[in-house]
Amino acid sequence: MWIYDKKLQYPVKIKNPNANYAKIIISQLGGPDGELAASQRYLHQRYSMPYDKVRGILTDVGTEELAHLEMIAAILYQLTKGLSPEEIKKAGMDIYFVDHTTGLYPVAASGVPFDMKYVGVKGDVIADLNEDLAAEQKARVTYDNILRMVDDPDVRDPIKYLRQRELVHYQRFGDALRIAQDNLDSKNFYAFNPSYDK
Amino acid sequence: MENYPVDRAGLLRRIQAEDFALYEVALYLDAYPTNKKALAFYKEHKAILEALKAAYMQKYGPLTIYDNTSSTEWQWYRGPWPWEKEAN
Numbered sequence: 001m002w003i004y005d006k007k008l009q010y011p012v013k014i015k016n017p018n019a020n021y022a023k024i025i026i027s028q029l030g031g032p033d034g035e036l037a038a039s040q041r042y043l044h045q046r047y048s049m050p051y052d053k054v055r056g057i058l059t060d061v062g063t064e065e066l067a068h069l070e071m072i073a074a075i076l077y078q079l080t081k082g083l084s085p086e087e088i089k090k091a092g093m094d095i096y097f098v099d100h101t102t103g104l105y106p107v108a109a110s111g112v113p114f115d116m117k118y119v120g121v122k123g124d125v126i127a128d129l130n131e132d133l134a135a136e137q138k139a140r141v142t143y144d145n146i147l148r149m150v151d152d153p154d155v156r157d158p159i160k161y162l163r164q165r166e167l168v169h170y171q172r173f174g175d176a177l178r179i180a181q182d183n184l185d186s187k188n189f190y191a192f193n194p195s196y197d198k
Numbered sequence: 199m200e201n202y203p204v205d206r207a208g209l210l211r212r213i214q215a216e217d218f219a220l221y222e223v224a225l226y227l228d229a230y231p232t233n234k235k236a237l238a239f240y241k242e243h244k245a246i247l248e249a250l251k252a253a254y255m256q257k258y259g260p261l262t263i264y265d266n267t268s269s270t271e272w273q274w275y276r277g278p279w280p281w282e283k284e285a286n
Contacts, residue, residue, distance in 0.1 A: 001217075001280075003262070047281055056275030060263060 002063070009067040010161045014078040014154040019091030021150050022079040023109060026096075028072045028146070028162070030106025030114035033138040035072055035162075037118040039065035041135060048123040051183055054176045058132075061169050068162055073104050075158060125184075129177045133170060140166040202250055207286070209254045213261075216247040 028034045042062030049055050080093075080102040088097050095111065106114035120131040143163035150156055203209050220243050227236050251261060259273040260266045266274050278285035 046279075052277040052279070053275045055277070055279050059279075063263075 002066075005067075008071055008074060009064070010071060010158055012071055012074040012078060012158045014075065014152070016152060016154070017081055017083050017087075018079050018152065018155075019083055019088050019093040021152065021155055022076050023091065023093055023096070024149055025072065025075055025079070025146055025155075025159075026107060027109040028139075028142060029069065029076065029104065031108035031142070032118040033135060033142050034106070034108075034114075034118075035065050035069040035139075036106050036114055038062075038135060038139060039069060040116065041119040041121070042132065044119065044121045045128045045132070048121070049125065049128070051125075051179060053179050054125075054129070057172050057176045061172060064165070064169075068165065071158055071162065075155065076104055079155070125180045126177075129173055129180055132173045133177065136166045136170040136173060140170070202253060204253075204257075206254075206258050209250065209258075210286075213247065213250045213254060216243055216250060219243045220247055 030036055039062050042058045042065065046055050046058035046062065049058055083093075083102070085094075085097075088094055088102075096105075096107070099105070108114075120128065120135075122128050122131070140163055143159055143166065146159055147156060147163070150159065202212055220240065223236050223240050223243070227233065227240065230236060255261055255265055255267070259276060263274055266272055280286075
């Protein structure tokens, strides 16, 4: 079970609201490589993962992604707090506002609602861990793209932190893949499913 | 404190019961934060839960990522994990 810790993993303190920034950063809430997808990917993959160390990594990274989801939500909350309808309209956020006001609804920047299709759970050690390695890199690129669009240091600081965590998670999934491969049969190194093929 | 079981499953069952009692009263206290009876219940069961958790962790390992006590091994990753029959 989970327990909620009443603090952010890293502080978010944004002086100036900015609907333009919120419009793109929301992709890390409900987009294809966002934190919601990340958390659900790892926390659902762990059930079919046969190795305890890798179960630990998936559980702990997946849990950290929930903390990142909260940080993105805090960024979006502060970026949209106190905006007037005119400011929202001027930034082109009116097409989101009409359905959700300034509530936080997980969508991609394009407006497509969050979809579990973003999440790969193949039930296969090699397929799932390679999915995770790619997912961390894709999330890193999304943060790079956000950093290319955002000038405000108050926003860049927590985004840079989140970007760095993608790199660390990539490293840990690299460890996980090595641990998994150490457990595989050398004859079936790339095509062996320990759950089914004894 | 009452006697508590020493086997893993028995101890875990008591922890789950106390945890549930505490969570249930916490939900109630969210809406009624000055209710004396609920606050007293919270205090009483929190002490029981802490004692049960300490007894469990000493024998069976950490319950959270912050509970590892061994200086020679990180025991957190060790199974069975909660979704396995053997863990229940």
